[in-house]
Amino acid sequence: MEGPRPVVLSGPSGTGKSTLLKKLLKDYKGVFGFSLVEGYPKHYHFRNREAMQEDIDTGEFIETDEFSGNLYGTSKCAVQDVRAKGLICILDVDIAGVRHIKESDLDPIYVSIQPPSIEVLEERLRGRATETEEKIQSRLEAARIDMEECNEPGLFDIVIVNDDLDESYEKLQSVLKEEIMKVQQGIKS
Numbered sequence: 001m002e003g004p005r006p007v008v009l010s011g012p013s014g015t016g017k018s019t020l021l022k023k024l025l026k027d028y029k030g031v032f033g034f035s036l037v038e039g040y041p042k043h044y045h046f047r048n049r050e051a052m053q054e055d056i057d058t059g060e061f062i063e064t065d066e067f068s069g070n071l072y073g074t075s076k077c078a079v080q081d082v083r084a085k086g087l088i089c090i091l092d093v094d095i096a097g098v099r100h101i102k103e104s105d106l107d108p109i110y111v112s113i114q115p116p117s118i119e120v121l122e123e124r125l126r127g128r129a130t131e132t133e134e135k136i137q138s139r140l141e142a143a144r145i146d147m148e149e150c151n152e153p154g155l156f157d158i159v160i161v162n163d164d165l166d167e168s169y170e171k172l173q174s175v176l177k178e179e180i181m182k183v184q185q186g187i188k189s
């Protein structure tokens with residue numbers, strides 16, 4: 001397949017994925033891209049519910065979610081579109097999404113961002129002050145599972161324990177170096 005490999009960023013909520021991603025987007029302008037999200041019934045990229053369900057059933061979607069009757073998701077096709085533009089497509093998915101992508105032919109680089117400990121994660125979630133107590137508890141529960149499963153052999157190319165932010169960012173850049181260089185060379189030529 002043409003174009004740079006996509007990147008899967010996974011890991012518990014509050015572990016620092018958005019923080020690291022923001023740094024990447026700032027330092028490497030015009031290198032990364034995001035796949036469009038399609039949805040029903042109220043969505044900018046509107047899909048007919050039956051047609052979308054058919055695509056979900058045949059495995060065309062990497063991730064879907066339904067919230068208050070709104071169905072939305074990311075299709076493999078949308079990821080390929082970003083790749084065809086010569087950009088590294090960023091996918092922020094949970095571990096179930098990672099397993100699903102493994103069954104596809106997307107061939108991304110799999111990166112897991114983990115907290116140094118559950119206690120530190122709790123501090124970060126509380127420090128962000130964006131969640132209710134109930135939400136914090138459910139995120140911590142999901143995090144415990146994620147922290148265990150991320151070490152499963154062959155699941156991730158790299159597991160970055162995000163303790164020192166600069167060190168984590170260095171590690172992230174180094175695992176993406178080859179793909180970043182491909183895009184930058186493409187921009188120059």
Ligand SMILES: Nc1ncnc2c1ncn2[C@@H]1O[C@H](COP(=O)(O)OP(=O)(O)OP(=O)(O)O)[C@@H](O)[C@H]1O
Pocket residue numbers: 011012013014015016017018019020124125127128162163164165166168
């Ligand atoms: N290495 C770090 N050391 C200390 N604090 C950090 C570090 N990385 C991120 N943080 C802080 O932790 C909080 C959570 O980070 P962030 O919002 O990036 O997490 P996330 O993984 O993107 O979460 P979500 O999946 O819920 O969007 C933020 O307040 C951020 O500033």
